[in-house]
Amino acid sequence: MLADRRQRMKRNPSELANKTFDLAIVGGGILGAGIARDAALRGLSVALVEKGDFASGTSSRSTKLVHGGLRYLEHLSLGLVAESCRERGILLDMAPHLVKPLSFLLPAYDGDRRSLGMLRLGTTIYDWLTPRRHSATPRHRTLSADEAIADEPSLPREHLQGAVLFYDCQMDDARLCLETVLDACRHGAACVNYCEVTGFRRTRDRVEALQVVDQVTGESFDVKAKCFVNATGPWVERVGRLASRDSSPISLNPTKGVHLVVPRINQKHGIYFQSKRDRRMIFLLPWGDDSLLGTTDTQFTQPVDAVSTDASDVAYLLGQLRELAPSRAITARDIITTFAGVRALIRSDQRRPSRRSREERIVVSCENCLTVAGGKYTTFRAISEKVVRRVYRILGRKPAKCRTSVTPLPNQQFAASGIQIAASPKVHESDIILACTSEMAIMLEDVMRRRTQLALSRHGGIEVATQISHLMANQLDWDETTRSNQLDEYLDMRAGPTANG
Numbered sequence: 001m002l003a004d005r006r007q008r009m010k011r012n013p014s015e016l017a018n019k020t021f022d023l024a025i026v027g028g029g030i031l032g033a034g035i036a037r038d039a040a041l042r043g044l045s046v047a048l049v050e051k052g053d054f055a056s057g058t059s060s061r062s063t064k065l066v067h068g069g070l071r072y073l074e075h076l077s078l079g080l081v082a083e084s085c086r087e088r089g090i091l092l093d094m095a096p097h098l099v100k101p102l103s104f105l106l107p108a109y110d111g112d113r114r115s116l117g118m119l120r121l122g123t124t125i126y127d128w129l130t131p132r133r134h135s136a137t138p139r140h141r142t143l144s145a146d147e148a149i150a151d152e153p154s155l156p157r158e159h160l161q162g163a164v165l166f167y168d169c170q171m172d173d174a175r176l177c178l179e180t181v182l183d184a185c186r187h188g189a190a191c192v193n194y195c196e197v198t199g200f201r202r203t204r205d206r207v208e209a210l211q212v213v214d215q216v217t218g219e220s221f222d223v224k225a226k227c228f229v230n231a232t233g234p235w236v237e238r239v240g241r242l243a244s245r246d247s248s249p250i251s252l253n254p255t256k257g258v259h260l261v262v263p264r265i266n267q268k269h270g271i272y273f274q275s276k277r278d279r280r281m282i283f284l285l286p287w288g289d290d291s292l293l294g295t296t297d298t299q300f301t302q303p304v305d306a307v308s309t310d311a312s313d314v315a316y317l318l319g320q321l322r323e324l325a326p327s328r329a330i331t332a333r334d335i336i337t338t339f340a341g342v343r344a345l346i347r348s349d350q351r352r353p354s355r356r357s358r359e360e361r362i363v364v365s366c367e368n369c370l371t372v373a374g375g376k377y378t379t380f381r382a383i384s385e386k387v388v389r390r391v392y393r394i395l396g397r398k399p400a401k402c403r404t405s406v407t408p409l410p411n412q413q414f415a416a417s418g419i420q421i422a423a424s425p426k427v428h429e430s431d432i433i434l435a436c437t438s439e440m441a442i443m444l445e446d447v448m449r450r451r452t453q454l455a456l457s458r459h460g461g462i463e464v465a466t467q468i469s470h471l472m473a474n475q476l477d478w479d480e481t482t483r484s485n486q487l488d489e490y491l492d493m494r495a496g497p498t499a500n501g
């Protein structure tokens with residue numbers, strides 16, 4: 001039996017159609033979700049529409065770190081790092097069930113571009129920039145080569161100078177986004193997935209309504225509001241052009257980032273290592289029973305919906321892994337699964353993708369429409385606060401106090417019950433029922449990839465997916481054809497160039 005304290009989010013597009021909201025948001029990634037929650041907590045009436053599932057864009061395809069971003073110190077982005085370190089502490093307090101401290105080892109070898117001394121200096125500055133020290137993320141310390149090898153025996157011992165041990169956080173990005181939407185709904189927001197914005201109704205320089213098509217029923221309707229926010233991440237230019245007919249108010253220079261889930265290599269820590277080939281920094285993170293390796297950062301010019309892992313991404317990452325852990329012969333056949341996302345980086349003159357700024361941009365694109373893009377997942381709460389302040393300016397009202405930094409995100413997942421479907425990640429029958437009845441999951445992929453992390457584990461293959469498709473069929477009244485189509489679609493989506501499902 002589900003506990004009554006849970007927020008029950010039902011899919012109800014009709015609640016969007018019959019009133020004029022203070023604010024209508026396009027995009028149900030972490031920025032749209034964060035803005036909806038902030039505005040709803042302050043008492044504004046809010047609508048949010050998402051063309052796919054919540055977090056189906058970039059917000060379920062990140063490296064899943066809530067981090068200061070040590071690497072950005074090299075580009076002297078001190079403001080961004082300080083803001084990220086501050087937000088890391090806030091998110092740890094706000095959602096401790098989804099944001100967890102993680103220790104990282106930064107090994108330094110003879111000949112590395114960044115020597116052990118430089119790594120120590122970087123992590124010292126990182127510590128200074130943390131305004132509010134959280135006991136869960138203590139200060140860095142240096143390990144000798146022997147200590148580093150004792151902790152992580154897969155590292156080569158030869159030429160190892162030592163390592164720096166520092167702390168950041170790991171998160172469940174898709175659930176943090178979903179639970180932010182759920183909490184926005186708890187405070188009165190009307191949020192609906194699988195509703196695509198196809199146009200904007202305008203009178204001169206004002207937007208009056210979003211034109212929306214329900215992707216489930218095919219029905220069209222308008223969402224009226226006094227103020228609008230385009231928070232569509234890497235789709236921001238496409239949606240911006242729908243609004244202004246001519247050009248998008250924000251111009252992007254997107255890059256693709258790919259991750260591989262591989263059999264477990266890490267023993268105790270995340271490992272943040274320097275590529276010997278191109279000097280980029282790569283993460284190897286503990287990931288349930290396995291490890292998560294990423295990421296690439298390459299120019300991306302195709303349609304965002306077409307992003308996927310290709311063989312060259314796999315070859316690049318496996319090449320890096322062979323240098324880090326030569327004793328662990330991981331080949332393409334060992335890869336458990338892969339995922340790819342698109343970074344919505346603001347256009348700049350910087351040619352090297354990894355050097356492009358990760359800062360956000362917020363612009364007023366017409367009398368009552370804001371566009372926001374860029375930034376990091378880690379800073380979503382702070383960005384949302386800035387956006388909602390601008391919303392109040394457009395509404396001509398005195399801003400109510402922002403409450404997101406002091407309002408915890410309630411844990412949606414109570415004691416599990418029913419059959420245990422998988423042990424790592426731990427998933428029970430009750431989680432699937434909850435997803436269908438209270439978390440607006442309507443596709444098999446929603447449950448496999450975002451309500452749970454099964455798709456990103458060794459339990460994401462046909463056996464578990466079939467079991468879950470039957471449970472969902474019971475909850476959502478699917479006939480046999482719908483169930484088997486859902487299964488096929490999910491398995492097609494998961495099969496990458498190397499996934500062995």
Ligand SMILES: Cc1cc2nc3c(=O)[nH]c(=O)nc-3n(C[C@H](O)[C@H](O)[C@H](O)COP(=O)(O)OP(=O)(O)OC[C@H]3O[C@@H](n4cnc5c(N)ncnc54)[C@H](O)[C@@H]3O)c2cc1C
Pocket residue numbers: 026027028029030031032049050051052053054055056057058059060061062063064065066067195196197198231232233234235239256257258295341342343344373374375376377378379
């Ligand atoms: C590979 C990679 C690794 C990353 N790692 C980290 C990390 O470890 N830590 C960190 O802090 N940040 C990280 N980031 C950055 C972070 O993931 C993003 O900043 C964040 O997820 C962006 O959220 P968003 O809401 O702006 O965009 P998205 O999550 O992409 O959301 C935009 C949403 O808009 C919807 N949409 C588009 N068009 C329409 C339409 N017409 N109608 C309705 N809805 C529409 C899309 O479906 C999508 O869900 C990473 C990014 C990438 C790509």
